[in-house]
Amino acid sequence: MSTDVTWWVRVADSVRAAGRGEAPIEEPVRMLRDGLGFDCAALIGRQRTLASSRQPIIVNLDYPTEVADFIATTHAFECAGHRYAIERRVALRFIDLPFDVRDTITYQEALRPCGFHEGITLPLGRYTGSHPRPAFVAMSSLHGRALADDARLALTMLAAELAGLAAPQIRPDPESADVVVHVSPGRVEPRLGDSAESPLDASALRRVATLLSPGSPPLRFRRRGDDGQWWSIRADAGGDGVLITLRRTDPPAGLTPRELDVVGLVSRGWPNDEIANALGISVRTARSHVESALIKVGVANRTALARAAWERGLDSWDAVRCARVTVARSHE
Numbered sequence: 001m002s003t004d005v006t007w008w009v010r011v012a013d014s015v016r017a018a019g020r021g022e023a024p025i026e027e028p029v030r031m032l033r034d035g036l037g038f039d040c041a042a043l044i045g046r047q048r049t050l051a052s053s054r055q056p057i058i059v060n061l062d063y064p065t066e067v068a069d070f071i072a073t074t075h076a077f078e079c080a081g082h083r084y085a086i087e088r089r090v091a092l093r094f095i096d097l098p099f100d101v102r103d104t105i106t107y108q109e110a111l112r113p114c115g116f117h118e119g120i121t122l123p124l125g126r127y128t129g130s131h132p133r134p135a136f137v138a139m140s141s142l143h144g145r146a147l148a149d150d151a152r153l154a155l156t157m158l159a160a161e162l163a164g165l166a167a168p169q170i171r172p173d174p175e176s177a178d179v180v181v182h183v184s185p186g187r188v189e190p191r192l193g194d195s196a197e198s199p200l201d202a203s204a205l206r207r208v209a210t211l212l213s214p215g216s217p218p219l220r221f222r223r224r225g226d227d228g229q230w231w232s233i234r235a236d237a238g239g240d241g242v243l244i245t246l247r248r249t250d251p252p253a254g255l256t257p258r259e260l261d262v263v264g265l266v267s268r269g270w271p272n273d274e275i276a277n278a279l280g281i282s283v284r285t286a287r288s289h290v291e292s293a294l295i296k297v298g299v300a301n302r303t304a305l306a307r308a309a310w311e312r313g314l315d316s317w318d319a320v321r322c323a324r325v326t327v328a329r330s331h332e
Contacts, residue, residue: 005173005291007035007086008154008158009073010031011028011031011032011035011057011158012158012161014027014028014031015028015044015122015158015161015162015164015165018165019115019161019164019165019189019191020048020230022140025043025058025059025165026043026061027044027061028162028165029041029042029059029061029137032110032137032139032155033139036139036147036151036155037141037143037145037147038119038120038139038140038141039062039116039140039141040061040062040063040067040116040139040140040141041059041061041062041063041137041138041139041168042057042058042059042060042061042063042068042072042137042138042139043057043058043059043135043137043162043165044057044058044071044076044135044136044137044138044166045057045058045073045166046124046125046133046135046157046166047135055072055073055076055133055135056072057069057071057072058135058165058166063140064114064215065113066109066110067111070106070109070110071106071110071138073140074106074109074110075105075106075110076133076136078105079104079105079106080099080100080104080105080106081094081101081106081107081121082106082121082136083099084097084098085121085122085123085136086121086123086136086241088123088134089123089125090123090152090156090160091120091121091122091147091152091153091155091156091159092120092121093118093119093120093146093147093152094118094119094120094146095109095146095209101312113141114140115142116140116141116142117141117142117143117144118141118143118144118145118146118147119138119139119140119141120137120138120139120147120152120155120158121136121137121138121143122136122137122138122155122162123135123136123140123159124136124137124159124160124162124163124166125159125163134153134163135163135166136166137162139262162172176250177192177193177246177247178192178193178197178246178247178248179192179193179194179195179197179198179245179246180192180230180243180244180245180246181195181198181205181243181244181246182192182242182243182244183205183206183209183241183243184240184241184242185210187241187243188202188205188206189284191243191322193246197225198231198246199223199224199225199226199229199231199246200223200233200246203255204317205244207321208233208235208242208244208317209235209241209242209244211235211320211321211324212235212236212242213237215290216237217237218234218236218237219233219234219235219320220232220233220234220235220313220315221233221313221315221317221320222249222252222260222313222314222315223257223316223317223318224251224257224318229248230248230249230250230251231246231247231248231249232246232247232248232249233245233246233247233317234249252299252312252313252314253293253296253312253314254296255293255296255297255314257311257316258279258281258289259289259292259293260314260315260316260319261279261316261318261319261322262275262279262286262289262290262293262319262322263290263293263297263305263309263310263314263315263316263319264314264315264316264318264319264323265278265279265319265322265323266290266293266302266305266306267305267306267309267310267314267315268306268310268319269306269325272286272290273286274288278322279318290302290305293305297309297312297314
């Protein structure tokens with residue numbers, strides 16, 4: 001097994017590259033599995049809420065689907081071996097448990113039927129009982145050789161960097177996300193793709209993040225970039241910041257950017273004079289945009305336009321911003 005210092009440096013570089021969106025998230029997980037001599041590996045994300053019934057599977061390398069699901073549910077919430085590992089925040093092998101691993105629910109119901117004889121759990125965060133359960137890496141092997149102590153130590157020291165890949169908010173879907181950015185106080189971190197392609201610069205991304213707080217529903221809106229490319233954007237609040245996912249999309253019903261602003265405010269029940277005032281246009285122009293939008297969206301009136309906007313995600317950053325500013329002022 002290639003567990004010398006140079007190999008660990010390569011693994012750490014792979015983790016950082018995946019965190020920047022320059023490599024698939026499964027790449028460093030695969031390096032760990034293969035280099036440390038395991039047969040299967042999974043990266044399980046952090047629980048989104050305390051009421052969640054499962055933790056998301058970010059990466060699954062060769063675990064049978066039912067076993068991976070078991071690890072993300074029963075193992076993560078009920079297994080005494082897993083609980084022992086996350087309370088100590090170190091990589092734990094079967095032989096490190098103060099009880100016989102064969103007595104655990106995970107071994108009896110998932111690992112033994114698959115022929116696994118050794119494994120390791122690497123917690124990726126702290127769990128005190130009052131916060132969402134941390135993410136973790138699980139690896140299993142068909143052989144019975146326990147991981148060497150030095151590799152176990154190195155793996156534990158890598159946990160902090162691996163944790164950056166494991167939040168459920170940052171799970172990239174290659175078919176639905178082109179750019180993923182995580183915004184936290186003082187930091188704008190690319191997670192997937194090239195953030196320079198985003199229609200929102202770092203300052204705008206921070207402004208989006210300020211509109212969300214933990215527990216807030218996601219923000220969804222469209223925006224056209226300077227190159228004419230339209231983007232569908234979603235912002236989700238988490239305990240440690242806001243994840244903003246951007247996907248290239250087709251023009252929304254043929255609407256211009258300003259027509260989309262107007263439609264977004266119409267969907268919130270705003271009359272033309274308030275729309276005009278918020279967007280800095282005349283009432284006549286606002287009315288003209290509404291009339292054009294009715295034709296392009298193919299509806300007969302403002303009520304139908306508002307319903308279509310909600311159903312088809314016809315909203316814009318300027319409409320979101322104007323609406324949030326208005327709400328904030330009303331609470332002053």
